[in-house]
Amino acid sequence: MKNLKYIFALGLGLFASSCKETLEVNPQDQIDAGNALTNITGVNSLLSTVYANLRGAGHYGANYKILPDIMADNIYPIPGLNSNRLIQESVNAPRAHFAPWGFYTGGINTANLVIDATGKVEGTDAQKNRILGQAYGLRALFYWDMVKVFGYSPMFPVGSNNLGVPIITTPTTTAAGVTFPKRNTVVEVYTQIEKDLLAAEAILDNSVTAPFYMSKVAVQAILSKVYLYWGKYPEAASYADKVIQARGNTFVSGADYTGMYYRDSNPEAVFEIAFQLVQSLGNTGLQSLYAQFPADYSKRQDQAAFDNNAEPKTGYGDFTPTPELLALYEPGDVRRGTITTARKSNTVVNYVRKHTPTQGNNFLQNVVVFRISEMYLIRAEANFRAGTSTGASPQADLDKIRLRAGLASVPVSIPAILKERRIELAFEGDRWFDLVRLGMDVPKTTALGSIAAINYNTDYRILAPLPIAELSVNPNLVNNAGY
Template identity: 30%
Template sequence: MKKRKYIYSLALVAGLFLANGCASKLDVEPTQSIDEEVALSTSRDVEVTLIGAYDGLQDVDVYGGAFQLASELLGNSDELGFGGTFQNLLEMYNKEITTQNVTALATWRDSYATINRCNNVLSALDILEEDKRERVEGEARFIRGSVYFDLVRLYAKTWGDGDNNANPGVPLILTPTRVVTDANNVPRNSVAEVYAQVLEDLTAAKTLLPEENSIYANKYAASAQLSRVYLMQSNFALARDEANEVINSEMYPLEDNFASLFYTFLRNGGDNPDEYIFAMKVTAQDGVNDLNTFFGATIEDITGTAGRGDIRISPKHRSLYEAGDTRGSFFITTINTYTQKHIDNFGNVLQFRSAEMYLTRAEANFRLGTAVGATPVADINLIRTRAGLKPAAAVTLESILKERHLELAFEGHMLHDIKRNKKNVGTLPYNSPKLIMPIPQREIDVNKALVQNEGYQ
């Protein structure tokens, strides 16, 4: 039986740690700071810091929703409507982002806070009990590599848009920041350098992580992320091979029923479907799903649904589905139309599921003229028949990309699939500066070594 992959917050684990140790630590002098040699003095300290890195990863301004929301709103070409009042999201929806945008700031800030927690863990590996070192290093590298990947995709030119070695990416900070000085004001590394670090971290993570890792990231989560990275680079052979490895593990079988992939709290009691490779746990006590906050809505007939209902699904998107496609009916209409993927108030935040791996393998095999693992048409038909459609006799690149678009809709892929395929967003070309987030003005003001993205002042 496959073990579920959940993320729990630092608060619970740290609380248990403190409760276990309080009997011997009652006489503690009050202090506003703690020396790093004391803070990371035991194996347990390092492990709790790693849980803090996971907690940072699930932050709503990181993998708890912001990266996915930015991709969907910036990549939208009239398939979504926006009726909210938050200026930061409205700017992304309209592709008129300012350097003061609070999402741009919070995502940058909280991503680097998460990276710093990983750096603290990686700086203290020698303190760990020996049998835990590889796993802990793998988890920290998985988190750091994943965050850097999504930062460079959002705040820099896409891979292949000009010279990757010259285009500014994001600053690479690989050691702990404990006291901020002028030495911390570092410039942006190139896009190529950031991707190289991402691949180094994720490749190491895959080697270090076990196949099963209780509630945390395992080697297949690293493979799934590597598959995404290679696909963004148009390295189709390696994207295919990583996806194929996840599929061949047989740990994440496709669900028979598309609708069972969602409502993880309302229908699954908080458990992930078997198809989920990696997801963030949300409960009534901990965790927030910002995809639910903005895509979701309260539906009177379904207890436990919630959301602001800011992001609506337009007729243009719904018209893309063939007759009989169960995915095309996975919407709820009140006054407006909403996807059912994100209306569960405590639904887990999905990061990777195996349908994506089949779609990546199909696309990569088609582009390369290969059939590693399966033929492209066989992989696509697994997705189509699950959706209640007739198998296709043949596929084209266009039909594969359409299947990907419909299957993974509203899961955070929109902008990045457009960019890697060099398509337009409305009238904007894939490489428009309007489709890149600005470096937050606060960061520019503090760090004079940073250069702003084109199109922002």
């Protein structure tokens, strides 16, 4: 195993993936797995490569944060002023979808390696638990991000299709060890995710407060959302409440709302993906896709610079909020401040400024996966659906979000909560998943013309296709219908 690299699985049987479907990781994020598996320090270093795979453009570095808004009805390409990126995804063309099968390599299989090796090397229980807890939590996150796109909502199966993705919990280190498993059911995958997260929660703590590590509270945040998607509402409310009890003091004020997106680390982050300069995705990252920022970093919040067509700018600035989303903002809503005007090719456009330059670099920002505001919305929805008031009443939690935004209280209801989710979490990668988890059709913006909504029960494009390369080598895999 001396020459084993963490990327060893590429091209082997089940893990064969096209270039598009494989997460690319910068060389400095690659660890010699053969050496890493011999001692506790090396295993901990190998764990860093699991985190590294979260940064890829195919995961939270771009696609998992922008496609849910593009493929639904929150943003669309600026007509005549885009760089032709993600155009097919914006109109839901066949096979223009999430492509996360590469998570099996650098993500899941490396987590399996870490989990297996931790039990074989010397180290204290505290050291091993810290590593194991992170690996379990990360493996669960990878599986959840896969089952959400390859399988239907566990609450709303369509016909007899209940398939998710194969569950693999043992590491593959050689070609001889490659297996060809069939797809597990969606419920089986959710059960494995729950098992991993509960195992992680039991052995992690919150002694490390930096939000870019998998801590106990980060695991609890994932659990709250997994349970929400699973329809286990009492559990969702309970876990959201645990996060609020631990991190509720990070909920920012209305005056600080737009400013938090310019901080090097978002103060509301419960879990975020850390980026350093060498890991920047440049023009393929979220800042570039959402807006053109002034080339002069000191002007990143200077509205006059945005509105000045002659001001040198960086990035593509390809996407803009849909008229349907803009119409939802009530007068005085501070969240509307994350959308501002700018001039692109001397045309006035609306840019999203949630993904902004930080850390002194125009293409560098940590990516938030969970923030505390969402926990209040999860607790509100879960309590309302369950008829409970764990931690607070649904009305109080809805008010928490609206009053901070500068808006008046409205009677709590599921439509009211879902409206606040759409506005509060706009441009953060939730819209598509929020619709699909509830078995709802996915509407399309009129700005793209007369494009019919994607019917949850009958349109095959609700699910992503399995990679052709995988189907060709694994006879036990079945593709999703329609592909």
